[in-house]
Amino acid sequence: LSSLGSERGVIDHIRRRLPAAPASLIVAPGDDAAVVVPERGAFQVLTTDAVVEEIHFDRRFSSLSDVGYRAVAVNASDIAAMGGTPTFALLSLLLPPSTSLADVDALLDGILEMASEARIAIAGGNLSRSPGPLVVDVAMTGHVRPRRILRRDGGRPGDGLYVTGTIGAAAAGLEWLKASAAAQRTDAGAMDECVRRHRRPNPRLRVGAMLGRTRAGTACMDLSDGLADAVRQIAEASGTGATIDASLLPLDPAAAAWFTSQGRDPVAAAMTGGDDYELLVAVPRKRGGRLRGVQRQSRGVPLTRIGELTSEPGIVLIRGGQVEPLPTGFSHF
């Protein structure tokens, strides 16, 4: 990478920017591999997710700092969706020849900001040239207590389905950015928060860990591919049907207004729009007290009941007294 100088120089630059390692990081970045002390009495959670230029982000719409932030956030969201707490991240950066050291610093700004918010230590990583897109591929470890794991196949008929936060904002934010780029608008106004949620997802780390710890939930997953997809996956994995009540959905108001202004059905758009990184969780009726306990400690993140798992096999949306099939899901692929 001629513009960056040597690989070693870039790695040294990155290492110098990492905050002090926790005591559990026995061998920090710089050796063949990292060595860490596992959390006592816990199982380990492992995940990986990549953020790829042209596929997951567009440099016109997200800064490289946003890209770095997002790459860490989406992995942390997967750990939270298991009821776990993220611990260490490995960064694999694929950098095109045009990458400057300022670009690397911007990526790191976002990576370290999200890592700091979530108390995740960077354990190691890898740099490679890319002949094409810039890629931030993150692998993450976390920990979870045995019997506190939130799989997606643990739901039972009658469990209530709850979703954190609001839905549709990230998808509306991205659509607004695309439309505004065409119209050369820059002031997002009412769409400002939607744009922010596209650029910097806010994974529900505290709620996920509490849903596991309190055993309030029986099944959980994040909404990376949209709410409709998550409902389908939990129901299919749990061997149940599901009923969602459209009137209960916590649509983001600005997103709903945007979708409506574009002649779109806001319910379908919000349910199939990806990248919300909220959590969908199944909660048995008798664990409602535990759920209220999680809600009280969620620091303002709402948990909204949107329907339930059913013994009948269909997966349906109830809207205005009518039964509809669930809107067809979004796919990153």
Added chain:
Amino acid sequence: LSSLGSERGVIDHIRRRLPAAPASLIVAPGDDAAVVVPERGAFQVLTTDAVVEEIHFDRRFSSLSDVGYRAVAVNASDIAAMGGTPTFALLSLLLPPSTSLADVDALLDGILEMASEARIAIAGGNLSRSPGPLVVDVAMTGHVRPRRILRRDGGRPGDGLYVTGTIGAAAAGLEWLKASAAAQRTDAGAMDECVRRHRRPNPRLRVGAMLGRTRAGTACMDLSDGLADAVRQIAEASGTGATIDASLLPLDPAAAAWFTSQGRDPVAAAMTGGDDYELLVAVPRKRGGRLRGVQRQSRGVPLTRIGELTSEPGIVLIRGGQVEPLPTGFSHF
């Protein structure tokens, strides 16, 4: 990915090809993240390394099965270089639009072959489209006993430097492939083994784990960026100098003959050629007995003494009674 159909379909196809999960894989691929039981009493080793089209492989010279094999092998090599044993892998695949299901199967053939040889279980992964190169980015976990960790900074003046196997073969194999593509030759003849070592590196997993377990070594790293680079890194990290004796280097004979036929210095070419995935280890004189014990159980992998760490700060090559600077290293970047 129109040629592949849906992301979910490809993921299901991959999951069906995975062998039965070990009991320690509590939540297998298919959920938000994997959950595993850590090895009791052990620390955990974490690493990541990517194999990128056009940068690390050329489809004219390696099959996709070779690419998959190599992606797992190079990560396992990093774990072995810490004295650890690899356990789980996460696969992040970036697939260009032209990818077919047969391509995915070929990648998996190689991935699963190396994983099976090394008893590594695929814990999870991620699929993404790629607007450019095909990328196999692997993150790997392993385990190592406390006080058995082979860092690169543990060497002391007087420690002998030993290298496994032979050097130069992978670099010579790649050079032969490039030259032969130009000349439209296909029969590698005497270069067959060099070509194989470029395509399918053979990480020294057993020797690495034994060097850690027996505490024969004080410092270790793999030769992914060439022997000269590894000597420099161990010496710099350990705060020592190093002397390498050119006459002791275990040059691969076919590689040496190839470099000579090309008018190159075979010692410099073999020392700076990357991708050998042998191990360089520093061994104190009084631990020679332990090293011989490792050698006896190495199943024929030679361990060759090539020089030593020194209290004088220089890093030098002795050749024909003359002292030279070490050849300048290879960089993947």
